[in-house]
Amino acid sequence: xxxxxxxxxxxxxxxxxxxxxxxxxxxxxxxxxxxxxxxxxxxxxxxxxxxxxxxxxxxxxxxxxxxxxxxxxxxxxxxxxxxxxxxxxxxxxxxxxxxxxxxxxxxxxxxxxxxxxxxxxxxxxxxxxxxxxxxxxxxxxxxxxxxxxxxxxxxxxxxxxxxxxxxxxxxxxxxxxxxxxxxxxxxxxxxxxxxxxxxxxxxxxxxxxxxxxxxxxxxxxxxxxxxxxxxxxxxxxxxxxxxxxxxxxxxxxxxxxxxxxxxxxxxxxxxxxxxxxxxxxxxxxxxxxxxxxxxxxxxxxxxxxxxxxxxxxxxxxxxxxxxxxxxxxxxxxxxxxxxxxxxxxxxxxxxxxxxxxxxxxxxxxxxxxxxxxxxxxxxxxxxxxxxxxxxxxxxxxxxxxxxxxxxxxxxxxxxxxxxxxxxxxxxxxxxxxxxxxxxxxxxxxxxxxxxxxxxxxxxxxxxxxxxxxxxxxxxxxxxxxxxxxxxxxxxxxxxxxxxxxxxxxxxxxxxxxxxxxxxxxxxxxxxxxxxxxxxxxxxxxxxxxxxxxxx
Amino acid sequence: xxxxxxxxxxxxxxxxxxxxxxxxxxxxxxxxxxxxxxxxxxxxxxxxxxxxxxxxxxxxxxxxxxxxxxxxxxxx
Numbered sequence: 001x002x003x004x005x006x007x008x009x010x011x012x013x014x015x016x017x018x019x020x021x022x023x024x025x026x027x028x029x030x031x032x033x034x035x036x037x038x039x040x041x042x043x044x045x046x047x048x049x050x051x052x053x054x055x056x057x058x059x060x061x062x063x064x065x066x067x068x069x070x071x072x073x074x075x076x077x078x079x080x081x082x083x084x085x086x087x088x089x090x091x092x093x094x095x096x097x098x099x100x101x102x103x104x105x106x107x108x109x110x111x112x113x114x115x116x117x118x119x120x121x122x123x124x125x126x127x128x129x130x131x132x133x134x135x136x137x138x139x140x141x142x143x144x145x146x147x148x149x150x151x152x153x154x155x156x157x158x159x160x161x162x163x164x165x166x167x168x169x170x171x172x173x174x175x176x177x178x179x180x181x182x183x184x185x186x187x188x189x190x191x192x193x194x195x196x197x198x199x200x201x202x203x204x205x206x207x208x209x210x211x212x213x214x215x216x217x218x219x220x221x222x223x224x225x226x227x228x229x230x231x232x233x234x235x236x237x238x239x240x241x242x243x244x245x246x247x248x249x250x251x252x253x254x255x256x257x258x259x260x261x262x263x264x265x266x267x268x269x270x271x272x273x274x275x276x277x278x279x280x281x282x283x284x285x286x287x288x289x290x291x292x293x294x295x296x297x298x299x300x301x302x303x304x305x306x307x308x309x310x311x312x313x314x315x316x317x318x319x320x321x322x323x324x325x326x327x328x329x330x331x332x333x334x335x336x337x338x339x340x341x342x343x344x345x346x347x348x349x350x351x352x353x354x355x356x357x358x359x360x361x362x363x364x365x366x367x368x369x370x371x372x373x374x375x376x377x378x379x380x381x382x383x384x385x386x387x388x389x390x391x392x393x394x395x396x397x398x399x400x401x402x403x404x405x406x407x408x409x410x411x412x413x414x415x416x417x418x419x420x421x422x423x424x425x426x427x428x429x430x431x432x433x434x435x436x437x438x439x440x441x442x443x444x445x446x447x448x449x450x451x452x453x454x455x456x457x458x459x460x461x462x463x464x465x466x467x468x469x470x471x472x473x474x475x476x477x478x479x480x481x482x483x484x485x486x487x488x489x490x491x492x493x494x495x496x497x498x499x500x501x502x503x504x505x506x507x508x509x510x511x512x513x514x515x516x517x518x519x520x521x522x523x524x525x526x527x528x529x530x531x532x533x534x535x536x537x538x539x540x541x542x543x544x545x546x547x548x549x550x551x
Numbered sequence: 552x553x554x555x556x557x558x559x560x561x562x563x564x565x566x567x568x569x570x571x572x573x574x575x576x577x578x579x580x581x582x583x584x585x586x587x588x589x590x591x592x593x594x595x596x597x598x599x600x601x602x603x604x605x606x607x608x609x610x611x612x613x614x615x616x617x618x619x620x621x622x623x624x625x626x627x
Contacts (some may be wrong), residue, residue: 089586091590092586094588099597100564100593100600103601109615112610115617253578255582256583260578268572270573275570275573278568304610304617311601312596312601315601318594327583529600
């Protein structure tokens with residue numbers, strides 16, 4: 001058996017690697033427990049406070065919570081890994097387009113949704129749709145679809161955290177978490193690079209428990225507090241980590257020049273993506289307009305003016321987080337091509353893109369304290385999304401499923417809060433179990449999840465701008481989205497034979513050279529418009545209620 | 552001015568597709584790839600655009616309607 005010398009870099013030294021980073025992460029978790037406990041003291045006990053913080057959140061906390069919610073493992077672990085594979089174009093695919101599209105969704109849809117929530121007392125997105133389309137049944141149709149789309153989003157967080165912590169803790173516990181040697185497709189046997197690391201199941205268990213703790217007791221108010229704290233942590237630690245890695249590589253210029261020398265293709269987009277592929281990605285960020293957890297954050301706003309800071313600062317915040325990640329990703333590609341960075345391989349022998357960030361941190365950050373602080377920042381980004389999603393699914397279960405089904409007088413306010421809490425625990429358990437058995441690319445899984453929400457976005461947009469939109473049109477759009485999304489995802493991930501619709505290109509499933517979201521959105525819009533025009537318009541009372549002004 | 556803001560949003564969506572330096576590998580400031588630099592700049596421009604939108608196209612009518620005393624509670 002031969003062992004590659006680089007494995008020492010990843011923590012395969014004879015002596016266990018320093019556990020200081022892990023201790024720092026544990027301290028961070030304890031700080032979150034404390035913050036959760038303090039914020040839960042402010043919980044007013046009502047379901048309105050649990051689900052929308054009694055609409056009391058001001059501009060800064062709204063920005064931090066909305067931005068923290070949209071940045072998950074996808075943004076840090078996923079973007080670095082994707083830049084490693086696809087180069088600088090990754091930023092344009094998701095980050096710069098999100099600066100335009102996310103803010104557009106907040107401005108054109110979010111403020112209107114907030115106004116209806118404020119006026120009519122909505123707590124969830126589905127409550128709005130039920131009233132807007134005069135249909136209880138529509139809620140029952142949308143509830144499982146929205147929850148079903150949130151689960152992959154939760155998985156993105158848990159898988160990303162497991163991969164990152166696995167890489168960064170490699171070699172810390174060689175006795176407790178020993179792993180068998182790996183056999184590469186070439187037949188070469190190597191020591192497992194993740195030997196002695198904290199396993200993904202344990203990371204997932206711990207972060208789920210911490211987030212559950214503060215969400216369980218304080219609801220969305222605790223989530224907003226924790227998001228604000230965690231967003232500040234991951235933005236600061238992300239920048240510090242970036243500068244330290246750059247320093248470890250001999251400076252910004254030296255790092256980029258290495259990529260120019262060994263992996264120049266990552267500095268442009270030619271050969272890695274086509275303009276049509278790039279353009280079709282612009283549809284993916286539309287998903288924020290339909291995220292139920294973002295809708296819930298919008299409803300926490302004290303006033304419409306609270307949105308102003310979020311709309312303007314969101315593109316800048318995205319830039320602050322994504323530019324360093326993309327640079328780290330392309331530097332990693334250069335170093336990998338040169339042979340001075342090894343990334344833990346996948347079973348097929350290719351480097352695991354999800355492990356690129358942890359490999360860079362482990363290799364080029366000398367200080368265990370800094371590794372610990374940076375890792376706390378990565379977990380902060382992941383948990384700041386999980387908490388909002390947890391609260392949201394509890395809220396939807398209570399307000400969109402149980403209460404309409406059993407009657408709103410059937411439960412006391414306190415019982416409603418407990419129903420929400422119970423469903424949160426149930427979904428977290430399901431997601432946790434799936435995360436252990438279904439490791440996949442964080443970026444690609446995120447894109448599939450976002451594509452489903454993007455295709456439902458025309459419903460949200462048309463519901464506040466198009467009076468002629470009907471319930472039947474919405475049902476047709478939901479069905480068209482579900483059918484096309486299911487077919488394409490099966491073809492991309494489940495179909496082991498010849499693909500029915502598209503083909504894989506540089507790790508992406510494309511149909512006619514563009515992202516599947518293009519066709520899913522198209523099917524959704526056609527169904528929405530044609531069926532609405534062919535069916536009876538909503539009543540005048542409903543139109544008056546939801547189109548109260550000329551604007 | 553609202554229409555001007557909406558036109559700017561469309562213009563931004565168009566200039567996001569920067570095919571003109573698709574294969575340019577030049578490093579700005581010796582470390583920042585040109586394509587990445589352009590899109591970082593695009594993010595700053597997007598922030599500027601939304602600042603203009605708030606100034607010139609803010610939906611005050613919706614805001615006033617929502618914050619006025621009136622009906623509460625939908626069918627749900």
